[in-house]
Amino acid sequence: MTHLPPPPVDLLRDAALFLDFDGTLVELEEHPDAVAVDARLATLVRRLAEALEGRVAIVSGRPVASIRALFADPPFAISGSHGLEVAWPDGRHERAERPAALDRIVERMHGFATATHGVLVEEKPLGAALHYRAAPYAADAAQALAAALANDAGLHLQTGKMMIEVRVPGADKGTALAALMRAPAMAGRTPVFLGDDDTDEPAMVAARDLGGGGILIGAPRATAARWRLDGVAATLSWLEAATESLAA
Structure with missing residues (x-):
């Protein structure tokens, strides 16, 4: 509705x-x-x-x-x-238990954020998110990176408002x-x-x-x-x- x-x-x-x-x-x-x-x-x-x-x-x-x-x-x-x-x-x-793959994902996200003005990384105990509210031009690249990271690690891809997160599934x-x-x-x-x-x-x-x-x-x-x-x-x-x- x-x-x-x-x-x-x-x-x-x-x-x-x-x-x-x-x-x-x-x-x-x-x-x-x-x-x-x-x-x-x-x-x-x-x-x-x-x-x-x-x-x-x-x-x-x-x-x-x-x-x-x-x-x-x-x-x-x-x-x-x-x-x-x-x-x-x-x-x-x-x-839930934190997978070791998240450490590698956080590192990749920080590298992307360093190279992409306005993008921020939010580290969580069971996930990591890219925030691009201040960099809407980077939405497609951020989403593509997060999707690839989630797929490689077998983790869940979580969408949201001007952010994309890779997190533990379940x-x-x-x-x-x-x-x-x-x-x-x-x-x-x-x-x-x-x-x-x-x-x-x-x-x-x-x-x-x-x-x-x-x-x-x-x-x-x-x-x-x-x-x-x-x-x-x-x-x-x-x-x-x-x-x-x-x-x-």
Whole structure:
């Protein structure tokens, strides 16, 4: 669907809430390290976790450590690296094994970025990404390199907004959501997922298949989501209103 209504303000009653990070809770930046969590967002997510009695998780392509650092050791679950690692509020941390091939891939990507002005490399525990938001002219070359590296190493090629990533296969945001829904705090609740990118579509589908639904953040496009919000500002405002609704 491409033309979607906004989500109702009472949607989170009896829900388990899953939030993408970049492009959903914060605006996209040319480099991931430029992103910060301000007091408004930190307070909002903590209020949501309290109001939903812990039924909140951030599901991100970023590593768990990155999200944890941005939120200063938060009291909610985090699924990072597109579902390849999960951290729980009680300190448990599950993560797939890092293949040795990633070291070679990172080296090749850095060589490409050095020779291609504006391209940045993001190193992750279970993947590596080329960001070309500041160098759109390099999109085709970056995608071709990443595809070749993924094919040679037998790894997964992950597309995204102005980036391309080579990562460990075997998980995505949909499998992450399904796994988190099996946790005692979330089991039996209605999953609601918010995300902006095509990497978020598996989670939209998983939420729908488990009786809930997704909220697309950003411009209309083909999606499995049921609702849509215009962007980050609209998302934060809606989440604040939804939090108030939970308290009413």
